[in-house]
Amino acid sequence: MIRLIFLAVFVFLAPHVVSQISNPGIAFAGNNLSEAELRQALTKTCDQVNAYYQTEHFPIPVPSPALCSFAFKSDPNYQEPIGFFDLDQNHELRLEAKVLAKSGRVVSFANFAAFHEAYGVRAHLYSEKPAPKWTKDKAVEMASKFAAIFVQPWGNQLGKPNATFDWQFTAFDKATHSIKFKEGEWSITLRRVTASGIPFLTDGVQMGLSENYGPSIVNVFFRAQYNGEDDHITPLAKDKTLIEAYKGLARLLASPSGKSWLPGGQSKGNPEMALYIVCPNDLQTNKSMLDMVYAQQGKGRLAWVVTYAVYNPSTPAVTDQVSVYIDAKNGSFLGGTL
Numbered sequence: 001m002i003r004l005i006f007l008a009v010f011v012f013l014a015p016h017v018v019s020q021i022s023n024p025g026i027a028f029a030g031n032n033l034s035e036a037e038l039r040q041a042l043t044k045t046c047d048q049v050n051a052y053y054q055t056e057h058f059p060i061p062v063p064s065p066a067l068c069s070f071a072f073k074s075d076p077n078y079q080e081p082i083g084f085f086d087l088d089q090n091h092e093l094r095l096e097a098k099v100l101a102k103s104g105r106v107v108s109f110a111n112f113a114a115f116h117e118a119y120g121v122r123a124h125l126y127s128e129k130p131a132p133k134w135t136k137d138k139a140v141e142m143a144s145k146f147a148a149i150f151v152q153p154w155g156n157q158l159g160k161p162n163a164t165f166d167w168q169f170t171a172f173d174k175a176t177h178s179i180k181f182k183e184g185e186w187s188i189t190l191r192r193v194t195a196s197g198i199p200f201l202t203d204g205v206q207m208g209l210s211e212n213y214g215p216s217i218v219n220v221f222f223r224a225q226y227n228g229e230d231d232h233i234t235p236l237a238k239d240k241t242l243i244e245a246y247k248g249l250a251r252l253l254a255s256p257s258g259k260s261w262l263p264g265g266q267s268k269g270n271p272e273m274a275l276y277i278v279c280p281n282d283l284q285t286n287k288s289m290l291d292m293v294y295a296q297q298g299k300g301r302l303a304w305v306v307t308y309a310v311y312n313p314s315t316p317a318v319t320d321q322v323s324v325y326i327d328a329k330n331g332s333f334l335g336g337t338l
Contacts, residue, residue, distance in 0.1 A: 032101040038083035041104035048149045058214035060114040063095045107220045115216040119169040125180035129167045133211050139163045143188040146215045147205045159193040196231040201276040224279050226300030235328040245306035248324035248333045261338045267308040278303045278325045281335035302328040
């Protein structure tokens with residue numbers, strides 16, 4: 001596959017998040033929507049996407065979901081089954097989507113019909129990296145409009161997007177025996193925020209955005225269970241937080257994952273700290289790598305996330321990030337990331 005589309009974890013900081021939550025299991029029986037209802041939900045979303053493409057003058061519409069195959073599947077990112085849709089025509093993937101089986105919410109969407117034109121074998125090749133035609137503000141505006149299709153019907157809120165432009169797609173030109181560049185892509189992340197604007201650490205929206213063909217891939221992660229319980233508490237003072245965070249850092253580095261990932265790890269410099277909604281996890285009782293996914297589906301808490309630069313004494317020039325979660329209300333240790 002040209003690109004990793006459906007990430008196991010929506011990562012803003014470090015990828016190795018693990019938890020004490022056991023596999024919740026997937027129940028395929030019960031109050032799931034029918035295939036017809038899920039197909040209808042996807043069709044509604046595709047109609048909105050095509051209206052967006054038309055308004056913004058992007059040329060490749062989304063293929064009809066009526067042509068897609070369907071299956072109920074499990075996905076570790078969610079505690080409910082998903083309806084999985086895909087369309088393969090002439091050995092070329094054209095559309096792929098995941099819809100939550102109980103709610104009908106589209107959480108993963110890829111218009112490969114557009115993606116292949118921008119970055120596939122038919123893509124235009126350039127000798128030099130083509131400069132972006134849009135400003136960052138323009139890319140953010142386009143992405144925010146598109147993300148609204150997937151989040152507004154559910155009453156979710158997103159914070160200020162982060163946008164970067166990169167030329168990750170290349171091809172070998174046989175005529176000139178050289179590497180050529182395809183058009184660049186905007187990568188957009190939009191964090192989920194609470195009603196009072198507090199960001200979630202790992203929930204939000206990711207998408208890839210082509211200036212010529214529009215957004216083709218979007219992944220939506222709204223998993224933490226949170227109803228605003230901690231929005232208005234007075235956070236623990238920073239100096240007290242740092243005392244508890246340093247203790248937490250020692251716990252993380254002494255955990256099985258810490259010893260494996262950063263043996264003999266030591267911190268250097270001053271840590272960074274910010275308030276986020278996190279789901280507690282416990283590296284001390286890590287049972288499997290899937291625990292890092294299940295942790296993000298728990299009850300959200302307001303926490304100071306204190307991030308340290310950590311190095312292995314045998315390679316002091318190489319540093320990794322370790323983040324410690326400290327409960328912003330009472331200073332208790334809530335886990336962290338390696």
